[in-house]
Amino acid sequence: MTGKLTMRHVLRTLACGLAIAASVTTGQASPNSVVKAIINATGSTYQEGTVDGTVDGATGRLRVIPQFQCDTAAHKCSLLPAVMPGLGGDVTMAPGSTTVTLNNSGATAGGYGTPSAVPTLVVDAKGRVTSVTAAPISIGPQQVTGLAASATVDATDAGNITKGLIPGPRLDGVTIPHHYVGVNPVPLGAHPMGFYMNPAPTSADYGDFRFQRDETGMSGGTPGVVNTATNNLCYGGANVGSFLWCGLDVLHNNSKTGENVARYSQAYRDGTSPTWAFVADAEDNHNVNNPTSGLLGQEIDVLAAGTDNNLQRLGTDYVFGPPVNVAAPAGGWLPGVIAYGIRMNTRAGTSVGTAFRPNGNYNNAIIDCLGATVISSGCVWMKDGQSLIMSSNGASLFTYVDGAWQLRRNGTSQFSVDGTTGVATALGGFATPLFTPASSSAPCAPGRVADDASYHYVCTAANHWKRVALSDF
Numbered sequence: 001m002t003g004k005l006t007m008r009h010v011l012r013t014l015a016c017g018l019a020i021a022a023s024v025t026t027g028q029a030s031p032n033s034v035v036k037a038i039i040n041a042t043g044s045t046y047q048e049g050t051v052d053g054t055v056d057g058a059t060g061r062l063r064v065i066p067q068f069q070c071d072t073a074a075h076k077c078s079l080l081p082a083v084m085p086g087l088g089g090d091v092t093m094a095p096g097s098t099t100v101t102l103n104n105s106g107a108t109a110g111g112y113g114t115p116s117a118v119p120t121l122v123v124d125a126k127g128r129v130t131s132v133t134a135a136p137i138s139i140g141p142q143q144v145t146g147l148a149a150s151a152t153v154d155a156t157d158a159g160n161i162t163k164g165l166i167p168g169p170r171l172d173g174v175t176i177p178h179h180y181v182g183v184n185p186v187p188l189g190a191h192p193m194g195f196y197m198n199p200a201p202t203s204a205d206y207g208d209f210r211f212q213r214d215e216t217g218m219s220g221g222t223p224g225v226v227n228t229a230t231n232n233l234c235y236g237g238a239n240v241g242s243f244l245w246c247g248l249d250v251l252h253n254n255s256k257t258g259e260n261v262a263r264y265s266q267a268y269r270d271g272t273s274p275t276w277a278f279v280a281d282a283e284d285n286h287n288v289n290n291p292t293s294g295l296l297g298q299e300i301d302v303l304a305a306g307t308d309n310n311l312q313r314l315g316t317d318y319v320f321g322p323p324v325n326v327a328a329p330a331g332g333w334l335p336g337v338i339a340y341g342i343r344m345n346t347r348a349g350t351s352v353g354t355a356f357r358p359n360g361n362y363n364n365a366i367i368d369c370l371g372a373t374v375i376s377s378g379c380v381w382m383k384d385g386q387s388l389i390m391s392s393n394g395a396s397l398f399t400y401v402d403g404a405w406q407l408r409r410n411g412t413s414q415f416s417v418d419g420t421t422g423v424a425t426a427l428g429g430f431a432t433p434l435f436t437p438a439s440s441s442a443p444c445a446p447g448r449v450a451d452d453a454s455y456h457y458v459c460t461a462a463n464h465w466k467r468v469a470l471s472d473f
Contacts, residue, residue: 090126106130268326318342440465 092101105128112119112132122131213229221227234246251262267277282297302315318341322333344355358366369379382388387399390407397408406416415426435450437457444459451457455467 090128107132266325437465440467 090103092103093099105124107129112134114134117134117136120133120135121129124130215227232246234244236244249262251260253260265277267275269275280298282295284291284295300315302313304313320336320338320341322328322336344352346352367379372379380388382400385399385401387397387408390396390398395410399406399408400419403419404416405419406413408414413425413427415424417424432449432451434452435457436452436455437444437450441463442465443463444465446459446461448459449457451470454470456470457465457467460466
């Protein structure tokens with residue numbers, strides 16, 4: 001038979017032992033409807049056949065008719081395990097299986113997010129994550145409130161740093177604009193950057209700002225290419241009116257002991273190549289005659305007031321001796337000889353107008369050899385043909401030429417002393433003041449001569465004069 005029966009009716013009918021050889025069908029759309037059931041009669045036992053499932057229209061739940069096995073003789077029915085129908089769509093389950101499998105949403109399995117990136121999710125209308133990607137963390141200072149002003153600038157740019165202490169590694173690769181000093185954007189003349197010294201250093205190698213390079217184990221390099229630990233490269237503008245000093249060392253010394261130096265240069269020749277402790281190179285690139293501004297290789301200013309009887313203020317002090325900053329070899333240092341205290345050279349095509357020219361006022365002498373011990377030569381060493389200029393215009397010279405010392409004027413010898421015989425010659429003769437010895441036994445040294453209006457006197461022995469009369473001619 002057919003009709004609209006609920007499962008309760010089916011169970012009640014089976015329990016009463018009624019023979020049912022038909023199907024029970026209910027509607028598919030209305031709420032609380034049940035699925036179609038086909039029951040076949042086999043002997044005295046009735047067993048339900050295929051079971052389909054539908055969805056409750058009100059609750060959305062899947063409703064399933066269970067299977068039964070009934071014994072009409074014993075007037076009883078047993079409930080068989082339910083058989084779930086197959087599922088499709090977003091989930092998959094085979095008919096009769098109890099395992100539900102979710103279909104892939106499109107997102108790749110794995111971990112997402114790092115200390116520098118966050119995952120970005122895409123969610124569809126059903127709430128499924130369909131895509132996951134990693135996006136770098138990027139938050140601008142304008143997107144965060146409550147930050148200090150220092151947190152909104154790029155601290156890796158020295159132009160943005162206005163104060164404070166900077167660790168040395170932070171200065172690597174820093175380029176400072178030409179019109180700034182240090183890392184503080186202030187005009188020239190200020191002092192924005194400071195290095196502060198330990199007031200009582202105990203190490204000989206102490207330094208506030210130190211560069212150390214060790215190339216003892218290196219090789220190669222291009223001859224003529226400068227290899228420098230520090231390099232100050234400055235360019236002066238044509239319209240800049242201020243002074244341009246590429247380097248400045250200032251020392252304010254208030255100590256009472258020690259050696260206090262504004263700039264000290266040391267060079268140790270541990271190998272055999274030429275070595276300089278200091279080089280000043282000034283080049284005039286204008287290629288013009290008679291320039292109107294100075295070009296100085298070096299200027300030394302010593303400014304003081306008051307007398308200096310103890311000879312403590314020096315413009316330049318040269319000290320020559322054996323090494324003092326390294327240990328002496330076994331047996332001590334060899335006797336040291338320094339070839340020249342000061343040597344001047346000129347390159348081809350260049351001459352020096354005056355090698356040494358003092359200006360100003362000097363109390364004692366321009367050249368003082370009083371403290372020198374000359375072993376084999378004199379205070380001033382000149383070769384044959386060289387002269388001492390004795391006048392402002394260069395007309396009078398004291399020179400050694402042709403084997404004789406000569407006093408020349410305008411190229412003509414006025415007085416000379418033969419370097420071999422010692423004979424003196426005067427171009428205009430000799431003139432001495434008139435003098436009359438008191439007696440023939442007056443004090444005198446042999447060879448002394450004297451004249452008066454009547455006699456010519458000669459000292460022929462110690463304290464013994466002789467004379468001859470003078471007459472007109």
